[in-house]
Amino acid sequence: MTTHTTRMLIIGSGPAGLSAAIYAARAGMEPIVVQGLQPGGQLTITTDVENYPGFADVIQGPWLMEQMQKQAEHVGTRMIWDTITDVDIAGGSPFRATGDSGDAYVGDVLVISTGAQAKWLGVPGEQELGGKGVSACATCDGFFYRGKKVVVIGGGNTAVEEALYLTNHSDDVTLIHRRDELRSEKILQDRLFASEKITPVWNKVVERFVAGEDGKLDHLELVDTQTQEKSTIRADGAFVAIGHAPATELFRGKLPMDDGGYLLVEPGTPKTSVPGVFACGDVMDHTYRQAVTAAGTGCMAALDAERFLATLEFAEREARTAEAAE
Ligand SMILES: Cc1cc2nc3c(=O)[nH]c(=O)nc-3n(C[C@H](O)[C@H](O)[C@H](O)COP(=O)(O)OP(=O)(O)OC[C@H]3O[C@@H](n4cnc5c(N)ncnc54)[C@H](O)[C@@H]3O)c2cc1C
Structure with missing residues (x-):
């Protein structure tokens, strides 16, 4: 020693x-x-x-x-x-x-x-596509998705702030949340709901991030927390914002x-x-x-x-x- x-x-x-x-x-x-x-x-x-x-x-x-x-x-x-x-x-x-x-x-x-x-979701494709479409920092990586379709996963202050920040670069931002209401502060929610660029998707969890032929993120596979129904959402960038x-x-x-x-x-x-x-x-x-x-x-x-x-x-x-x- x-x-x-x-x-x-x-x-x-x-x-x-x-x-x-x-x-x-x-x-x-x-x-x-x-x-x-x-x-x-x-x-x-x-x-x-x-x-x-x-x-x-x-x-x-x-x-x-x-x-x-x-x-x-x-x-x-x-x-x-x-x-x-x-x-x-x-x-x-x-x-x-x-x-x-x-x-x-x-x-x-x-x-x-x-x-x-x-914090990460821990689902397939997440780590593999880090830097190739999946990120945990909109301030850092949002700029790379100018004019593209992006999703944010989460329902707290971080997620709402990330979604709002991304509207500086994209007109097509989807917020995916596992519940049917947000946990974030009311003032942030008001700003989010007032934005025409953000679409909330409720009661959905991400099951997998899937790459396209170019090896970059192409879409996410989702599951409805109420009905267990599966769906997909296309995205060029996905921002995990769960803290x-x-x-x-x-x-x-x-x-x-x-x-x-x-x-x-x-x-x-x-x-x-x-x-x-x-x-x-x-x-x-x-x-x-x-x-x-x-x-x-x-x-x-x-x-x-x-x-x-x-x-x-x-x-x-x-x-x-x-x-x-x-
Ligand atoms: C994927 C990704 C992309 C990012 N892109 C950007 C970007 O483009 N621009 C930007 O400005 N920021 C970016 N960030 C954010 C930036 O990396 C962080 O804000 C910054 O690294 C924080 O620096 P830090 O020194 O506080 O901590 P960290 O960089 O987190 O470093 C912490 C250090 O503490 C050490 N440590 C922890 N526990 C112990 C222990 N018990 N004993 C000894 N050592 C310990 C770790 O080994 C590590 O060396 C990004 C972050 C991520 C995750």
């Missing part, structure tokens, strides 16, 4: 964690990033990325994350392939964590950037989180309720959930962490001076 000690321990290697690492490393904090089971985060499972600033051409998600990691390492970050299985936050700084490997991690500050995973699951089990009972499991931070900052523990990226953001916003809050976490450490070091120096004077 090895103990890795650092001034900044970062859990998670998506855009949030790597951006925090780049800033921290450049400030001489020699951060450690524990990568987790998905090194590079969610963007490594997508293809085209067209909305990350700085690239005139379409870039690939895995390539972007490879570049971010190289940049973080280049400026002095240590990347460790391990998954954190336990954290000790209650004792305050320094914070301790244990990895699946058995290694221990000690950080003067802790940056949590463990992200959130989209996200933030990776926060590790912090349950240790840090405040909302009903959805997202870590709570001081509004407008990445500060959790524990001084020295910061949360950034999708793990604390159920609204925007974009690579660029994750990177932005990662930067904020590193800058705030640096200030926290400076204050801590000043207080320690003062205490030592006072002790020496006694």
Whole structure:
């Protein structure tokens, strides 16, 4: 068993964690990033990325994350392939964590950037057609379906917001819901029902996503929840919008989180309720959930962490001076 000690321990290697690492490393904090089971985060499972600033051409998600990691390492970050299985936050700084490997991690500050995973339906064709018509992010992929027929699956706020967003690109949006009424807020429902571009389809669940001859999504097979009758609906794009699951089990009972499991931070900052523990990226953001916003809050976490450490070091120096004077 090895103990890795650092001034900044970062859990998670998506855009949030790597951006925090780049800033921290450049400030001489020699951060450690524990990568987790998905090194590079969610963007490594997508293809085209067209909305990350700085690239005139379409870039690939895995390539972007490879570049971010190289940049973080280049400026002095240590990347460790391990998954954190336990954290000790209650004792305050320094914070301790244990990895699946058995290694221990000690950080003067802790940056949590463990992200959130989209929830999927788990039906045939869904994973196979990911990036080929099936998506879980209209903001990310809606643009690719300009003028095409799209469906959204779900009935909560996310689904209604995704359907409304897609009307920017398509005049033919179908919302498929397994019940006969929506769970979303009334104001969103009003907007949805007022839109001539959105057709709701009630009491239907998706049984299968089916590809056409070109290997891309062609149609969905549906089953009526009341009559068990089967039907199909043609679609160029299908957006699964049944919510996200933030990776926060590790912090349950240790840090405040909302009903959805997202870590709570001081509004407008990445500060959790524990001084020295910061949360950034999708793990604390159920609204925007974009690579660029994750990177932005990662930067904020590193800058705030640096200030926290400076204050801590000043207080320690003062205490030592006072002790020496006694
Ligand atoms: C299919 C798809 C396409 C997308 N397309 C776009 C797009 O085009 N543009 C865009 O801006 N956004 C896009 N997004 C959204 C974007 O990927 C996320 O908003 C962004 O990745 C969030 O970054 P993050 O760093 O907060 O978390 P994530 O990217 O989710 O990274 C989380 C990290 O935490 C690690 N981790 C989790 N638990 C542990 C643990 N216990 N120990 C150690 N590590 C742990 C994981 O291994 C991972 O490295 C897309 C998302 C998906 C799923």
